[in-house]
Amino acid sequence: MKPLSEYSKMKLISFTFCLIITKIQSACVPAFHDLVCENLSDVRNGKSESLVTLTIGNTKKSPIETLSAGTFKKYTNLEELTIISSVNKLEVDAFRNLSKLLVLKLYKNSIAVLPDFAFIVLPQLTKLDLQDNNIQQISTYGPFIYNTIKTVNLSFNKLRDLNWQCFASPGLERLIITNNKIQEIGIEGVLSKDLITLNLDSNEINHLEDDVFQDSQKLEELILSRNRFSTLWTKFKLKSLKKLDFSHNKITTIHESVFDGLPQVEQIYLNDNLLKKLPPQFAKIHLHTVHLHNNRLENLEMIYLNPSFEYELTFSRNPLPCSCLDNWIVFMELRRITTTDCHREFYGNGNNPTCIVIDAEWDSGKCSHSRTEDVDEYVYKFLDMNNNTDADC
Template identity: 30%
Template sequence: MKLPTTKMSTQENQMKTTTAVARTRQKHDTRLQNFSQFTISICLMTLYMLVTPAAALANCPSSCQCDDDTLVVKCGEGTLDVLPITLNPFLQRLVIQSNKIKTIDSSLQFYAELLFLDLSYNELVTLPMRTFQFQRKLQELHLNHNKIGQISNMTFVGLGALTVLNLRGNLLAELEQGTFAKMSKIEELNLGQNRINRIDPRAFEGLLNLRTLYLDDNTLTTVPAPTIFQAMPNLAELYLGTNSFTTIPGKAFIDLKGLTRLDLRGAGLHNISADAMKGLENLRYLDLADNRLEVIPTNALGHLERLEELLLGQNDFEIIGSGAFAGMKQLRKLEITGAQRLRSVQNGAFNANTNLEHLNLSSNKMLQDVQEHALSGLPHLRHVILKENDLRTLAEGLIPWSGMQTLDLSDNPIICDCQMLWLRNLLVSKNSSSDKLVDVMCLSPEPMRKEPLSQFSPAMLGCSHTDTSHQALIVVVVVVTTATITGLALLIYGCRRRIRESLKGGWGNSALGRKEREYHKTCSDEEYMTRQQHPCSLSIQPTVPYTSSSGYNMHPTQPYMGSRSIPVTEL
């Protein structure tokens, strides 16, 4: 049987009215209960202050240390499961760590003068709405390492003076719109080590004074959108490591003009787009360690002209090529440690980083090759750490070793021979001064195994000369002598014909002069002149003795070039 429509409507209205009345009564009861709690708390506080003597304003729990002069209470590891309500109501610093507190009840309203509250390492699961509405003077709130799974825009109502909020190590999965809008003065927000995988575009709305943001060690799969960062124009430090980004898109940080520190350690990066770092002109510190980068992102890093410190270890690149860090003119400290595939550092790798002071290339188990000019052109380099690599030898001209303040080549399979004499001399000279360099242990040859290089003499290293300057002088002399002899030989070879002609001409003139004296009385002036014109035609024939008019024995000569012979009878 169906009821008339009018009766159905009447019943529905009655039900709605009953529900509304019930809700109203519930709200009224809640308000009345809150008011009653507040009234009771005020009465208890007033009664407590009136009854308690001035010398003992508080009842300190046995597990706590209370100081009524400094208004500080510290409760160490203990069994507290609720906030005590018998502490000094004018308390300013309250630290209750490593206890079993599961919720923050109304007892917190007794301490309206708090400036610092630390409830870390407890068992907090939820934070009721308006939990901190009476802590209007609170400046730091530490709720890290609890089990808090959700927060909303009503959780932190009343914390208008808060500057530091620490929620690290909880179970937060998402950040809703306007979650932190009530805390306009906050400067540091730590949301690291949670399970955050979704951030509302307006979650950080109102954080105009935020300077440091931790979002590391969460489950984010992409870098937060640029619109999210627009809400924090004064952000200086951003931690996004230990997530699963894979890549950084272009202009991801374009609105963070004031960022000076960016931590992307362990973010799962395989590559970085060329313009990913645009907008970070003021960045001073960048951590890209513990990622999956197969090549050094030279193009992306080239935008960071003011970068001073770069960490790039534990990646998958094999070579540090020439100009790998081009554009980073202000780079002062570079660490590439634990890169398990790194094999070679090539010439000119740091030629654009003339301000480099500290270089750490340690714990790269496959690094065998640091080319001779890989570290050239670095006048300010003072600290070099090359320990725990696979280096067998190093060239003396690698860097200006004499200016080193820190040099660590330990735990390398160094071959101690004459090529390492320069390093032995450097270790001896530096360790006798104020600078102390870590000694080098030899791997081979066998008699020197596991012995320090500095203790071996040049002769033991197989060097024939003890002084490197002496060796250099000998080399210079040998080179100059060889060059001189070679030059003379080439000169003689080129002028051999002229020298031969000069020698022949000299001998012929001598013979001619001797014969001229012999034939001075046998030749006429005309014939003598004829012979003088052809000195090279003079030849001696077999002699026939004859007697001159003066009574001397003379020897006739062969006629010159068609001139008649002189009969003996005509003389």
């Protein structure tokens, strides 16, 4: 066999080297300025200073890798980084060199601890998404101690309270912590003064102190649905609040002072509770949207209907007298009040499965009837029989 020339040897070495590199990087798929990789090792072996978006993750495996310092030292221009089902531990300097990063998403990992100052090396970061991890506790001084982060999402973790000063970080506007085990929000000073949205859906909160939102006077949206409230007595005193959601609790009573400090509120969601009546202050609020379906209301006279605005009202599956319900539907049409598509079908064609047959009188938006123990018994039987009358809208 004729020996290989020096040139042929070099070509063979280059070809072999290319095969090795291709095999190493085979789990990464480039597309313009984006790169998708299966493992952290693929990222460490690659290099692309022009990359803007990088996604790492294989949802078919369990997170077992440690995100260590230097992992992204060759990707200094990244603006968005997503890591899915890969990491079970963060090192303090894991994100060093990513000074241009704007968005960081760590989905479906097994991270239990957020190290102090873990994100302080990201001076441009505006959105931090830590959904679906095992985070149980966050230290007081980390990780959101600087004012570039606007949005933090910690949904589907194992947090039990909000007593950490890190959530008071200036600049934090949206805090989303749904589907955790939060039982209480700490005293005043634990929430940012710049907070606009606070979403605590699906937790275990059963009460709120009066001053808990005292420092959050920019708050516009407060969501506390699917918690464990049975009575509302908190004096919110939130002059900027526009949306209040206490749906899917077990609220039987709302104290009169609850709505006194909410002059700007436009949307109230109280559906799927156990309310028998609304407080008088409810009639003073200029609302645009009110959801009251799936309660135990027997009249709706405490609702203020502002004819100057488009107005949405739901009230299906309440034990309203049939004559009152029929008149309310006509009243809504005259006032151009709408309801959701989901509920509209229960009011159509004269078929109103949410009403009870008792003597009642209608007077221009008000309905009254005499109360007897027989009626009470009938109402509760009705509610039990119609527990699944209509779908959740």
